[in-house]
Every structure is written in C-alpha cells, then in structure tokens.
Amino acid sequence: MAYSVIKENDLFLVTDLFGDISTDSTEGFGLYTKDTRFLSHLKLTVNGAKPIFLASESDRNYVSNIVLTNPDIKVGEKLWRESVEIKRTRFIYKGILYETIRATNFNPHLQRFSIKLEIDADFKDMFIIRGFQDGQFGRKTGVRQLASGFSIDYGGVDDVKRSLLVEWMEAPGHVTVSNEGAVIAYYMDLEAGQSASIELFFVPVINETYPQRHSHADAIQELQRMYADWEQRSTGVASNHPVFDSLYRRGLSDIRALLTDLGFGLFPVAGLPWYAVPFGRDSLITALQLLPVHPEIAKGTIMTMARYQGEKSDNWRDEQPGKIMHELRDGELANTNQVPFTPYYGTVDAMPLFLILIGEYVKWTDDIQLFEEMMPNIRRALEWIDTCGDLDESSFVTYNKESAKGITNQGWKDSSNSVVHRNGEYAQAPIALAEVQGYVYQAKTTIAELLRTMKPYSNDNKMIAWSSNLIAEAEELSKLFEKEFWVESDRFYALALDCGREQVETVTSNPGHVLMSGMLNPDRAAAVADKLLSKEMFSGYGIRTMAEGEKGYNPISYHNGSVWPHDNSLCLMGLNHEGFHKEALTVMEGLLAASSSFENHRLPELFCGYSANKDTPIHYPVACSPQAWAAATPFVFIEVMLGMQLDYMTRQISLHPVLPVGMDWLSVRRLRLGSGVLDVDVKRRNETCAYHILANTTGWTVVSH
Structure with a gap:
C-alpha cells in the first residue's frame, strides 16, 4: 500500500x-x-x-x-x-x-x-x-x-x-x-x-x-484499551493456518477502524480513503458478514439506515417512500444541494438487504424488541418493493435513474458499463438484476419466518395471514424468476433483464448471490455452483465478476472481470447454504492464497481477474484499502468452515465442518447466539473433519447434517 x-x-x-x-x-x-x-x-x-x-x-x-x-x-x-x-x-x-x-x-x-x-x-x-x-x-x-x-x-x-x-x-x-x-x-x-x-x-x-x-x-x-476490548468481545478464532489467522486478525482490526457512530449505534462505513461515509448496501452487507463475530454491529447499522429511510418522492435524490439510502455525504457541496447526497437513494438492493439483515440479526440475537421497533420500517420497505420497486410492472424489482447527478446502474456493480449484453451493447433501464430478485425472495421469507415463530406474532391471526402472503409472493417470484432469467444454453441465469425484458445473458457472478436465498431448486443450484467454479469464472484466486471469454470481459476492469472478496463471500454463503462444501473450500483456498500476497494479509476492495498461473494476484490500481466488506470476508469463512446453518423455528444449529488445505484444526470461542455462546473445536481426521462442542449456553441444539 x-x-x-x-x-x-x-x-x-x-x-x-x-x-x-x-x-x-x-x-x-x-x-x-x-x-x-x-x-x-x-x-x-x-x-x-x-x-x-x-x-x-x-x-x-x-x-x-x-x-x-x-x-x-x-x-x-x-x-x-x-x-x-x-x-x-x-x-x-x-x-x-x-x-x-x-x-x-x-x-x-x-x-x-x-x-x-x-x-x-x-x-x-x-x-x-x-x-x-x-x-x-x-x-x-x-x-x-x-x-x-x-x-x-x-x-x-x-x-x-x-x-x-x-x-x-x-x-x-x-x-x-x-x-x-x-x-x-x-x-x-x-x-x-x-x-x-x-x-x-x-x-x-x-x-x-x-x-x-x-x-x-x-x-x-x-x-x-478500546481496541483490546473490541478484540476480547469478538468471537475468538485460532487455527494452525497462519495465513487465515493473520487474515482474521487483520479483518477485526480493519473493521474496528471503519466503525462510525452518527448517534444510532456503531456501524461500518464503506472504506478508505474515498468512502468513509454511510453506504446503504456496503454497510448492510458488512454487518451481515459480521454476525458470527460482532452481531451488535448489525443493530447500529439497522438503526442508522432506519433513521434515513426515504419519506417522500424526490427525483433529485432518487428518493421514494420506504427506500434505504445509498450514500450520505456532509460536505459543502452536499449542504448546498449541489450534489444530491443528503442522502442519495439511488440503490435497488438496499431495501431487501435491510430486511434480510433485520431478520438474520434477530435470529442470531433474539432481539425481539428491535424487531417490534422496526415494524413500521419493515412495512415501508416491503411496500416499496411491491410498488415503486416494480417500475415496469413485471413483478421484478427494477431500477431507473431519475437524478441528473445520480448513478446510472444501481446494483452493487454500479459502474456505467457493468450491465452489458453479449453483443457489447449496454442494457437500458429499467433493469432487473438477478441477485436483487434473490434478495427480495430471501427478505420476504425471512420476515415471514419470524412472524410465524416469534411471540406474540405467532398467535396473531393478522400476522399469520401476513406471513402466508409474504411466502406466497416469494414463491410466485421464484417461479417467474426461473421462467425469465434461466438461460438453458449456458445452464446458468442471466445477469439481468433490460427495459424490453430481454435477457442480459452475459455470465457473471451476480446469480451466485441467489444461492443464499434458498430460491433455487436443487438442480439449478448445482448448475450455478458448477458455473461459479468453472475455469472461465474462477481465476484460482477467487470468482470473477464476469466470465473470461465474454465480450465485456476485462480482467483489469472495476466490475467486468475483476475479483471482489465480498462478492465471493456472498457466493460462499450460498454455497454453504446449499451444501456445496467442496466448492466453498475451493473458493476459500483461492482467497487465502490471494491474501498472502497483499500487505499485512489484507484483502483489498478488489484485485485483477488474471488466472492464478501468474506468480501473485495483480493489484487493482485504485482499490480502497481497508474496505469494509473485504475486511469482513474472513468472518464468513467461520460459518463455511463450520458448515453452520441456523434453523430458527426448531432452534437447531446444524454443523458440517470442512477445513481448507493446510488447516488441520480450528478453534472457535465465544460465538454468540441468543443470550449464550458456543465454543467448538474442529479437527481433521484423514479425509473428513469432526467437531467437538466444548460449551453451549445458547439454548439451541447442535446437530450434524
């Protein structure tokens, strides 16, 4: 650096x-x-x-x-x-x-x-x-x-x-x-x-x-003292893999540095030096990654996003009622309305991610009080998804820039050339992104699950009916997604649908995020996992944002062929959720190999997508470092290595441990769940890995799967 x-x-x-x-x-x-x-x-x-x-x-x-x-x-x-x-x-x-x-x-x-x-x-x-x-x-x-x-x-x-x-x-x-x-x-x-x-x-x-x-x-x-306290309150992780241990410690230190409090609790800003401000998508995803390590950061993130939730229609700021902000600035140009970032709302995925984070945070912490407090915000975000979010009445959540100084592409790949057809033409808005539909499905099913499970909602007929409606809406979305996004010739999903509901068939990492939603049938989920690990998509150091060989592919571009650690981490969540442990291990091993080549084993915002037959991963010239969701990527490794899944309705922790090459044992201490903690050791035994529970005060039952 x-x-x-x-x-x-x-x-x-x-x-x-x-x-x-x-x-x-x-x-x-x-x-x-x-x-x-x-x-x-x-x-x-x-x-x-x-x-x-x-x-x-x-x-x-x-x-x-x-x-x-x-x-x-x-x-x-x-x-x-x-x-x-x-x-x-x-x-x-x-x-x-x-x-x-x-x-x-x-x-x-x-x-x-x-x-x-x-x-x-x-x-x-x-x-x-x-x-x-x-x-x-x-x-x-x-x-x-x-x-x-x-x-x-x-x-x-x-x-x-x-x-x-x-x-x-x-x-x-x-x-x-x-x-x-x-x-x-x-x-x-x-x-x-x-x-x-x-x-x-x-x-x-x-x-x-x-x-x-x-x-x-x-x-x-x-x-x-403050940093020592942060580390002491973190989930303690150790192994015989020095690169992973260093990466984990670096992530803890970087996240602590990136925390900010605007008066509603600590939350992570996006990254340094350019994005040391609240970012809806970045802050929400980072807080989601942090749940196994510091679940309380999710609460500060949720409260901050709720404070700035959209209240009116304002084209200058791309604001609509119920929208979660994209970016908040507080400089001279913002204060005088010369730029629309006070805050700016040009994002299509922050709304479902906000709902997902609320749901997952409540599952991890049993913080029913926060769920009750957020109920008006939850309703407004869902209403936006079903009304303003469906710009072309296609039943998909879409985006279109209204602000003269706004962002053209409003998914996480927000550069102007990131949604490109195979003939090289750029897709025109309104655009429906594949991963956003997965987020919406996951948001609705997660909120529905909490409504069906938590008291007093589980005994309230209105809440039960609302839960049933959310599940029905999610299932309709799933059917429509399969019909309109699946590309049979690629055995994969389209990146997006454009303004004419034409598929943007370019093979990208975006559909990898859909795995974690649980929306895909087993055969299609397996096809997605296979494609993510294909030689065109997997560089050896990580999953590329776009497949090698596509017309828009460029290994040194920002979004069209580079490798983003956080993008890989969301794919990892999905691979773990669907039980693709071998594929998840391959991705983790690639990222670990990459991290050993960066200063202090710090994964940057992104790096170039060249194949691993190069000596080391090639730096992207202006990558932010530290970057929050890159720093939080090794925390996702914990869930993946434990093969951990939570069933909130049965209060079961399901484990299927796997360890990357070079790691023979893993120790996890003070993993907070509910009002207790879980201490677990994992050891390699020939070709398999076994876990041993040392302490479990969570009130959840640990089972194997």
Missing part, C-alpha cells in the same frame, strides 16, 4: 509513506472529516532537506509509526548522512489528530539541526478532490497566530465555519504565518544518544465547536 491511513470514528488521515501530505498528489492525501479536507499540506524537512524513508508500520489501524533519517547535508549546518533518526507517531482520538516527532542523535558528537513543518488547509469538498464535481465553494478567511498554536479559517457557501487548529506542547523556535498557511521550526541541540520530542495537535473545528484535548499518553492508552 503506497500510503499510510488511520481512522477513528469520522476523522481519518491519509498520507504518503513519509507521513507527508502534498496538495498536488492524485491520491487525495489529507486529514478529513465531514467530507472536507482540513489538512491539505504537511511537509517535514531536516535542515531544509527531505528526509530518507526507512520504515512505515501500518499493522495497527489506530496508530501510524514512520521511521526516517536525514540525508547527507553539506550546506549550512552540516549533517552527516543517517546521523539523526526521526520517528513520527500519530493517532486519532475523539476528533483530534495527535502527532509526536521524536528525534534521536546517533552521531557520537553534539549535533545541531532543525526540523521544519509546512502546514496548510484548503477545506476542499471530497467530491472536488475526487474530480467528480465542480461547483461553488467558500474561501479561506485567514490564518491566526495564537498563544500555543495557530488557526486556519474558512467560510463556506453553506454558512458553516470551518477551521484547522494546530497546537503544540513546546513552542517552536520560529513561527511564520501567511495566506499559504504556516511554517514552524524547531532547533535542536542533541548530545550523542540524546532524544527530544515535538508534540502536536491537529484539530478540525466546525462552527467553533472544539473537541476536548487530552495528553498524548492518556489518549493512546485509551485507544489501546
């Missing part, structure tokens, strides 16, 4: 590997909150020269450690090469970026040198930085020198006052402020082996609301 990134709640920092920020960089380096860059330029020099990079530690998401040294400086105050070690340590705590610069003299003599920092803020909106949007924006109103720092101020066209406050513990030797920001200089005289530290605070201020500052020592100690 060619950058360093740290995040805590809704403040995050992206720098180059030196720890610097350059305004003219294309990577969008900076310190961000509320979709605004509060720190746009940060440059450290030693005696006026750029230091030499030695190391950057990024294994912990809450703290960045960068080690530098000086070049050979012969002009002015001479400095022998590599005489001074400079360590930059930074972390974020409660809305403040803390930085410590520690200099150590390794010259055997007294050494005099200066450390200078150039600092500026441009307060640019994220949409402008990404090059997606131009527009009207405010201006910098000045730079003020203060008793223990300085402030760079900005007045926005949205009437929001924004400032970057920079403070220090020890005053610099010299400070210069101008319209271009500030330059601070520290002059150091260090004896051999002596060290000195500079402690700085970078504070984004909005409408003169100042977060409380803590000492560096207290802040980092509290951060460490």
